[in-house]
Amino acid sequence: MLTLFRWLLRLTVGLIAGVVLVVALLWYFAIRSLPDYNATHSVDGITAPVEIVRSTEDVPHIFGQTDADVFFALGLAHAQDRLFQMTVLRRAAQGRLSEIYGARTFAKDDLARRLGLARSAREALDVQDDRTRAALAAYADGVNQWIMKVNEGALGRGAPEFFLYPDDIAFWQPQDSLAILKLVAATSSTAIADEVLAARLSMIDPGHGPELILGRTEAPMPDYAGLFPGAKLAPEDQDTAPGDWDDGLAGYLRPGLGLGGSVTVADGARTAMGGAILANDPQGALTAPSLWYLARLQLASGDVMGATIPGIPTILSGRSDDLAWGVTPAGIDDADILIEEIQPGNIDRYRSPTGWTEFDTRTETIRIRDAESQRITLRDTGNGPLLPGHDFGLGAVTPLGHAAALSWTGSSGEDTTMSGLIGLMEAQDRNAAADALNAIVAPALNVALADQQGVTMLRAGALPLRDPASQTGGRMPAPGWAPANVWRGLDRQAVSLGAPQGLASATAERPDGLALSRLRRLMDGREVHSRDSLIAAQLDTVSPAARQILPLVGANLWFTGEPAAPGTPERQRQDALSLLAEWDGAMNEHLPEPLIYAAWMAALQDRLVRDQIGALTDSLTRIRPDFIERVFRDTGGASRWCDVIQSAPTEDCTTIARQALDQAILDLTDRFGPDVTSWRWGDVHEAHHIHPALGKLPGVGWVMNLVQPTSGGDFTLALGGLLGFGKNPYQNVTGAGYRGVYDMADPDSSVFVISTGQSGHPLSRHYDDLAGLWRRGEYVDMSLDPALARAAATGVTRLVPAGD
Incomplete structure (x- = not known):
């Protein structure tokens, strides 16, 4: 027995020692990939020494003697901090995610290939102006120099993710940056999904169903089925449940996901200090690290500072x-x-406006990790590439014997958007900036200057020229063989949106327009603005949707009936209504009212539509306030x-509203107990900054993902977009990944922040050091004073030309 005990003890000690050794080795290799910000590197590709001065928040201030050297250093700095993110964004644009993730991303690769993001990026490289091609080349050289340093110095493969997702990192090419910009453009637009939803609703309820998404529209929608007489359409009950949110972000960005944001500007006549103030907060899916990266560049045209996207060599907002x-996406209908x-009998030909025509056909191979490679056949028509039925639910609206083709502004090989963005960054004044914006094609942007x-406020980007005789006006799919439905071309001229009375605001346009109306109300509500007033607007958490629909929905429920006994469902309903009656609509994380409101409206919308549109209800993951308002006002x-x-029986709206509230209260009681006043919005409305690669791995996800309670909601200016489905539909999954406020009266008092930290390395203190500031609505200074940058530097990386 003693001998057995000794052997068991030895085995236990050995196992513990082995685990410690493995952990120590993992730790050693992981920290090898942490860059030394105080190093000096001899590099090829620069003409003179360059300094990268890192501020306390790890913001690189890049000082060089030529623009090419500065773009080189930006590429190197991006690669130091975000190499894995950059390679994943590139793979997402190229349709090569499955090479590292396996079969779960095959559909995403298939879509990227069919959209031709990488192919059109290669074509677009030749149409950029000379300075842009030089900037792209220098940036690529900087990225590649860091990749070489990682390989030569055995620096942990450049990022710890590469140990779990083996990847031979190909050298960066100038067209890779253009491909990522194409991916941003594809992510910005929701036009395809909107068209499909409109068509499906029309098929279920011609003439009335589309009102769910159209809001206030001037022209009625046609009967979709009537566009294809005699054709057989898909059954109405096809599954439309949304897919896994985390898997959808495997590439950080996903075509059709939608990007938003707001931008506001006040001129000197409307500000306390007499100088213009501009506020900007691009919004999208929350990831770890953030899509955005802060940087300062010393260019020949002048120093610039603001927000970049790793992989793209330009300050997009700053x-x-x-x-x-x-900038913010313009939200135009840029795709049909x-x-x-x-x-019939020949799948290689389709009906065009001029008769039966051959598809432009090619094949490509998608390599899949731990599985056989798959060959796909890509077909293009005169209207654009064919998309498979499983993308965007297209199968539900594509008649048998037909296929869906996409006309999209971003497909253009003549896309000079990168040149426009470089020109914007280097412009000396508003006139020069406006001229540069004429080069932008996709994504279409609202730009404040x-x-x-x-x-000045402008809309820049290509706008499809549709025939006035188009059968659907681009609001639903239309027959591609009808000449009236084919685009006449693109209008690329930047359009002034004006700045009446010295104020201008824009948001990514939505049918409801609630965020924009709230923003304009705040701006018009005071005569004189300051940096702090624009920050307050940027951080506003009052829901205009709640203020719009709660008085209508609860009109016949407020303070009705005798007081009920404590602990009864009737008393819970009365307590909930009493809270909501006094509520100002602020979606504050510490209050119960936002949770009651969100649960009530979700239950109400579900009850209003599920009996009529069935499984399609599952695709309505967002409350549609305009629809609820029309119902309770009995509009039309x-x-x-x-x-x-x-x-x-014939139910009335008061009955449905009461039943929906009771259902919401029952669900919340099961989760949080019977005391309505103890419920808290922040308990369920937690911001989940997901790491696309490691976030779902047991244990590892706990380290990589960032989770924190937040205020806001779907319609607040400080966006806290809800997941809208699953076990916790109130999870905060979208928000402002970047916030910046620029004060031209005192430029060095300008501020900015991103939602995570600058580094993509989980062992870096800069992985999440800005997340707390972002959550609390705080910022960091964005001064262009080089003395301040050097005085607060936590590291200075020196690049010297090889041979010096």
Whole structure:
């Protein structure tokens, strides 16, 4: 027995020692990939020494003697901090995610190949202006020099993720940056999904169903089925449940996901200090690290500072000493689905406006980790590439014997958007910036500009030229063989949106327009603005949707009936209604009212539509306030949605509202107990910054993902977008990945912040050091004073030309 005990003890000690050794080795190799910010590197590709001065927050201030050297250093700095993110973004654009993730990303690779993001990026390289091609080349050289340093110095493969996802890191090419920009453009637009949803609703309820998404529209929608007489359409009950949110972010960005944000500018006549102020907060899916990266560049045209996207060598939102600029997606309808009829008996031909025509066909191979490679056949028509039925739910609206083709502004090989963005960053004033914006194609952007002379708001980007006789106006898929449905071309001229009375605001346009109306109300509500007032607007958490629909939905429920006994469902309902009656609509994480409101409206919308549109309800992951308002105002007879068509009685809207509230209270009671006043929005509305590669791995995800309670909601200016489905539909999954406020009266008092930290390395203190500031609505200074940058430097990386 003693001998057995000794052997068991030895085995236990050995196992513990082995685990410690493995952990120590993992730790050693992981920390090898942490860059030394105080190192000196001899590099090829620069003409003179360059310094990368890292501030306390790890913001690189890059000082060089030529623009090419500065772009080189930006590429190296991006690679130091975000190499894995950069390679994943590149793979997502190229359709090569499955090489590292396996079969779960095959559909994403298939879509990227069909969209031709990498192919059109290669074509677009030749149409960029000379300075842009030089910047792209220098940036690529900087990325590649860091990759070489990692390989030569055995620096942990450059990022710890590469130990779990083996990857031979190909050298960066100038077109890779253009491909990522194409991916941003594809992610910005929700036009395809909107068209499909409109068509499906029309198929279920012609003439009325599309009101769910159209909001206030000037022209009625056509009957979708009537566009294809005699054709057989898909059954109405096809599954439309959304896919796994985390898997959808495997490439950080996903075509069709949608990007948003707001941008506001006030000229000197409307500010306390007499100088223009500009605020900008691009919004999208929350990831760890953030999509955004802060940087300062010393260019020949002047120093610039602001937000970049790793992989793209330009400040997309920021300022110089003389000019500030901010961007947000314009939200225009930049894509159309054209349904192509395939020739019976010959799948290689389709019906075009001029007759039966051959598809432009090619094959590509998608390599899949731990599985056989798959060959796919890609077909293009005169209207654009064919998309498979499983993308965006297209199969549900594509008649048998037909296929869906995509016309999209971002498909253009003549896309000079990168040149426009470089020109914007180097512009000396608003006029030069406006000229540069004429080069932008996709994504279409609302751009605010501010200099010492005034402010300007423009919309830049290609706008499809549709025939007025188009059968759907681009709002639903249309027959591709009808000449009236084919685009006439693109209008690429930047359009002034004006700045009446010295104020201008824009958001990524949505049918409801609630965020923009709230923003304009805040801006118009005071005569004189300051940096702090624009920050307050940027951080505003009042829901205009709650203020719009709660008085209507609860009109016949407030303070009705005798007081109920404590602990009863009736008393819970009365307590909930009493709270909501006094609520100002602030989606504050510490309050119960936002949770009651969100649960009530979700249950109400579900009850209004599920009996009529069935499984399609699952695709409505977002509350549609305009629809609820029309129903409760009985606009155009919309109150008919309150009647449950499967039941014998005729339900009215008050009954449905009460039943939905009772259902919401029951669900919340099961989760949080019976005391309505103890519920808290922040208990469920937690911001999940997901690491696309490691976030779902047991144990590892706990380290890589960032989770924190947040205020806000779907319609607040400080966006806290809800997941809308699953076990916790209230999870905060979208928000402002970057916030910046630029004060031209005192430029060095300008501020900015991103949602995580600058580093993508989980063992770096800069992985999440800005997340707490972001959550609390705090910022860091963005001064262009080189003395301040050096005084607060936590490291200075020196690059010297090889041979010096």
